[in-house]
Amino acid sequence: MKLNVSSVGKIYKNNYSADKAAITFKDENITYRDLDDKVIAFANFLRGAGLAPGDKCILDASNLPEFLYTYLGVVRNGAVIVPVNPMLTLEELTFIAHDADAKYMLIQEGVMLKHRYAKETLEEALGVRVFVLNEALIREIDAAPREDFDLVSDIDSISTFLYTSGTTGKPKAAMLTHSNLLANSGQCYEALETTPDDIFMCVLPMFHVFAFTACVLLPLYSGGTTDIVEEFRPKEVIAGLIGKDITVFMGVPAMYMVLIEAGKKNITFPKLKLAISGGAALPVEVYHQAKETIHLPIIEGYGLTESSPGAVFNPPSGVQKPGAIGLPLPQMECRIGGEDDEELPMGEVGELLMKGPNIMAGYYKQPEETAATLRNGWLHTGDLAKKDEDGYIYIVDRKKDMIVVSGLNVYPREVEEVLYKYPSVKEAAVVGAPDKLRGEAVVAYVVLKEGETAHSKEILRYLKSKLAAYKLPRRIEVVDSLPKNSTGKILKRMLRENSEGVVMNS
Numbered sequence: 465m466k467l468n469v470s471s472v473g474k475i476y477k478n479n480y481s482a483d484k485a486a487i488t489f490k491d492e493n494i495t496y497r498d499l500d501d502k503v504i505a506f507a508n509f510l511r512g513a514g515l516a517p518g519d520k521c522i523l524d525a526s527n528l529p530e531f532l533y534t535y536l537g538v539v540r541n542g543a544v545i546v547p548v549n550p551m552l553t554l555e556e557l558t559f560i561a562h563d564a565d566a567k568y569m570l571i572q573e574g575v576m577l578k579h580r581y582a583k584e585t586l587e588e589a590l591g592v593r594v595f596v597l598n599e600a601l602i603r604e605i606d607a608a609p610r611e612d613f614d615l616v617s618d619i620d621s622i623s624t625f626l627y628t629s630g631t632t633g634k635p636k637a638a639m640l641t642h643s644n645l646l647a648n649s650g651q652c653y654e655a656l657e658t659t660p661d662d663i664f665m666c667v668l669p670m671f672h673v674f675a676f677t678a679c680v681l682l683p684l685y686s687g688g689t690t691d692i693v694e695e696f697r698p699k700e701v702i703a704g705l706i707g708k709d710i711t712v713f714m715g716v717p718a719m720y721m722v723l724i725e726a727g728k729k730n731i732t733f734p735k736l737k738l739a740i741s742g743g744a745a746l747p748v749e750v751y752h753q754a755k756e757t758i759h760l761p762i763i764e765g766y767g768l769t770e771s772s773p774g775a776v777f778n779p780p781s782g783v784q785k786p787g788a789i790g791l792p793l794p795q796m797e798c799r800i801g802g803e804d805d806e807e808l809p810m811g812e813v814g815e816l817l818m819k820g821p822n823i824m825a826g827y828y829k830q831p832e833e834t835a836a837t838l839r840n841g842w843l844h845t846g847d848l849a850k851k852d853e854d855g856y857i858y859i860v861d862r863k864k865d866m867i868v869v870s871g872l873n874v875y876p877r878e879v880e881e882v883l884y885k886y887p888s889v890k891e892a893a894v895v896g897a898p899d900k901l902r903g904e905a906v907v908a909y910v911v912l913k914e915g916e917t918a919h920s921k922e923i924l925r926y927l928k929s930k931l932a933a934y935k936l937p938r939r940i941e942v943v944d945s946l947p948k949n950s951t952g953k954i955l956k957r958m959l960r961e962n963s964e965g966v967v968m969n970s
Contacts, residue, residue: 471616471642472623473507473540475649476500476684486684488663488691488708489529501610502529506537509608513568513595517542517615520564520625522592524548524557525572527670527694530597532680534570539623539642542615546625546637547671549950550575554589561590564625564637564828573598619643625828626673626769637828638769640673647821648677648772649685651793655777656712656738656763660687664712667693667701667719669950673773674742678714688712698722702731709735716743716952717750720762721890724750727757738780740765742773744953745859745877749884751786764789766859770843772822776857787881788856789849796820800851805840813860816849817842848875865956867896867904869934874906876956879937882930883908886923888916893946893954894937897963907963908937911946918942 469477476486482497494502515521521538523545525531531547538545546564548557550572561569569592576583576596586594595601616623623645625637652658664683668675670692683690691708693701696719704710705723713736715723720741723733739754739762746764754762763780766789767773776798778790792798799807800814808814823843826834837844848860861875868874876894883892891911899905912918920940927936947955 469646470614470619471539471542472645472681473503473536473616473642474614475646475681476503476536478685478687481687484660484687485689487529487532488689492529494529499532502533503536503540504610504612505605505608506533507540507613508611509605510537510543510568511541511613511615512608513593515541515543515568517617519543519568520546520566522546522548522557522561522564522566522569522571522590523671524550524552524569524575525597525671526550526575527666527675527692528572529692530572530602531670532692534597535676539616540614542617542621544622544625546627547676548627549669549671550578551950554579554581554585557586558589559634560627560637561592563634566590566592568593568595570595570597572596616642619646620825622825628769636830636833639825639828640772641825644772644822644824645677645681647795648774648793649681651795651820651822652678652682652774652777653686655774655779655793656682656740657780658682658686658688658712658738662686662688662711662738663709664688664690664714665693665701665704665708665710666690666714667696668714668716668743669695672743672951673769674714674767674951677772677774678740678742683712698726702726705733705736706731711735712738712740714740714742717741717746718891718948718952720746720750720754723760724753724757727754731758733758733760736760739763740777742767743951745880747884748786748881766790766857768843768845770824770837770845771818771820772824774822775818775820778856783854785852785856788852788858790857791855792818792857793820793822796822798857799842800849800857801842801844805842810851810853813848813850815863816845816847816857816859818845819843865895867894867906869899869904869906870902872934874935876906879906879908879927879931879935882927883910883923885930886910886918886926888912888918889923890914890916891946891954893956893959895956895960895963897939897960899938905938906935907959908940909943909946909959910940911943 486499487494624640627635666679765777778784890913896904947958
């Protein structure tokens with residue numbers, strides 16, 4: 465299926481029934497006709513406020529319908545939307561506003577209250593015109609004209625700035641075009657075999673590209689329905705999965721652990737036909753537990769902000785290989801590259817390189833970073849991977865996460881997979897720490913399952929029977945929780961910083 469639209473702002477203008485629910489939110493049903501009306505109202509209001517093609521507009525809001533209306537209304541003006549994490553501090557927002565050269569900002573009133581921001585303070589610090597998303601503003605927007613327009617003159621123009629997590633240095637804005645997002649919606653539609661009858665649950669944060677493309681743009685592309693959930697509250701999510709006949713769920717591994725626990729209490733999700741895991745590597749043990757307890761094969765996929773984000777998935781109706789991220793999406797090329805980007809033989813570990821219509825235009829105002837990342841026509845992912853005889857791709861680890869012990873490579877994910885098999889372990893993360901003799905040493909952080917106890921010596925004894933001596937952790941820390949970002953991805957940078965303070969004496 466191909467959309468006959470000029471921009472991502474009209475992605476929902478497809479073969480749909482105008483009276484069908486495009487969005488559900490709490491007890492509200494928003495039809496495709498209602499969605500169209502709201503987006504046009506937001507677009508007209510913003511144009512009347514001065515928003516012009518090329519202008520940058522920050523969107524700071526949690527999961528709610530107005531997030532979508534704002535996003536699509538901004539890009540219909542040919543402007544660039546800059547979604548941000550509602551947890552960001554004023555200092556972090558100020559950096560993004562200045563870096564993006566933003567002129568406008570729409571911020572949810574609840575976010576302002578949580579951070580105790582004043583509108584005037586935001587405008588002064590960020591140098592933007594601020595609109596507060598509250599009932600008064602929504603009434604004003606509802607009174608806006610309903611002229612249907614689309615000021616996008618070039619489908620390859622930039623629609624979205626998405627700031628990367630900034631694991632090294634300051635965050636940088638990946639520039640995604642209208643065609644990037646349209647292409648990726650079509651690629652996901654074809655590969656994941658979704659239909660207009662599907663109901664997607666969007667509980668992942670909508671400011672994140674995984675949620676917005678896979679849980680919002682994809683269902684709108686296919687004429688389906690998105691059930692927007694404000695945040696991940698286990699009881700509410702489980703009730704929604706059952707009571708709202710959700711057929712497609714997108715989550716991170718930590719969310720599936722919650723569903724597995726529900727399955728152990730004989731809770732089932734009979735309507736759920738597709739469960740996608742992304743955002744972080746899915747432990748093989750979690751895959752097997754999900755299949756056993758909730759009878760659901762989780763489809764692991766892979767993507768980056770820079771790829772809009774979908775790139776590789778296990779095929780829903782084909783062979784799914786535990787531990788593999790799957791096969792490239794339609795129109796995607798993936799290569800396991802060597803030192804000079806040459807393709808390595810099957811089974812050899814190298815950097816995962818990608819190209820396709822969904823690959824970003826580059827980083828905003830970062831020509832050197834762009835040139836390094838989009839080198840030789842390939843997106844350099846920074847992930848170490850390998851291919852098997854069927855072309856399935858396996859992520860071995862991040863290049864920067866790899867630990868070198870006495871000249872030998874240790875891939876943290878390999879150690880983590882073994883830790884997840886230990887009966888008492890709920891979560892695990894492995895990082896490197898400085899070692900005076902060996903260069904680096906392996907350090908493991910584990911969170912135990914509720915009610916379980918385990919000493920680090922017991923865990924190490926278990927690992928000794930599974931791993932070579934140089935891969936064994938020199939230190940195992942049992943902790944209450946692991947630091948994570950808003951999508952549930954473990955922040956290894958923080959763990960590394962914690963570990964760097966202790967130089968091992970060998």
